[in-house]
Amino acid sequence: xxxxxxxxxxxxxxxxxxxKAVAVGAGADIFSVSEIDIDEALSYDSIAFxxxxxxxEVLEESEFDPFFTVIESKLSDKNVAxxxxxxxxxxxxxxxxxxxxxxTGANLFEDGLIINETPDSEGIDECIAFGKRFSSx
Ligand SMILES: Cc1cc2nc3c(=O)[nH]c(=O)nc-3n(C[C@H](O)[C@H](O)[C@H](O)COP(=O)(O)O)c2cc1C
Numbered sequence: 001x002x003x004x005x006x007x008x009x010x011x012x013x014x015x016x017x018x019x020k021a022v023a024v025g026a027g028a029d030i031f032s033v034s035e036i037d038i039d040e041a042l043s044y045d046s047i048a049f050x051x052x053x054x055x056x057e058v059l060e061e062s063e064f065d066p067f068f069t070v071i072e073s074k075l076s077d078k079n080v081a082x083x084x085x086x087x088x089x090x091x092x093x094x095x096x097x098x099x100x101x102x103x104t105g106a107n108l109f110e111d112g113l114i115i116n117e118t119p120d121s122e123g124i125d126e127c128i129a130f131g132k133r134f135s136s137x
Pocket of ligand 1: 011013014016054056085087088090091116117118
C-alpha cells in the first residue's frame with residue numbers, strides 16, 4: 001500500500017480543516033509543516049501539500065515556502081496533490097503553484113483544490129473525495 005502524507009500550513013484554520021478532511025479521505029498521516037522534516041516527508045510515496053494564498057498570491061513565506069523550496073527538487077518520483085484556502089483573489093497562487101510543481105517532474109494530481117475561506121460541509125465533502133481519489137492513484 002502507498003504511504004500518503006498530508007503536509008500543511010494554516011494561519012486561521014481554514015486550510016487545516018481542508019487538510020484534516022483530505023487526510024480522512026486519503027487515509028493519510030497528517031502533519032503541519034513545522035511537525036515534519038524533509039527526510040521524513042520523503043519517506044512517503046504520495047504527498048498532499050496544503051497552503052493558503054498569502055502575501056499577494058504567494059505561499060506562506062516564513063514556514064511553508066522555505067519547506068517547499070527545499071523539497072521541490074526531490075519530488076520527481078512522487079505523486080503530489082495541492083490544496084488550500086483563499087480569500088479575495090481568483091486562485092492565482094494555486095495556478096502558480098501548479099506550474100512550479102509540474103516543473104519538479106512530480107506526478108501532479110488533478111488541479112489543485114481551492115476553497116474560499118472556511119470550508120462548509122460541502123467543501124469538507126469535496127476535500128474527503130479529493131483525498132480518496134488521490135489515494136487511488
Ligand atoms: C497576510 C494575508 C495575506 C493574504 N493574501 C491573500 C491573497 O493574496 N489572495 C487571496 O485570495 N487571499 C489572501 N488572503 C486570505 C487567506 O488566503 C484566507 O483567509 C484563507 O482562508 C486563510 O487560510 P488559513 O485559515 O488556512 O490560514 C490573505 C490572508 C492573510 C492573513
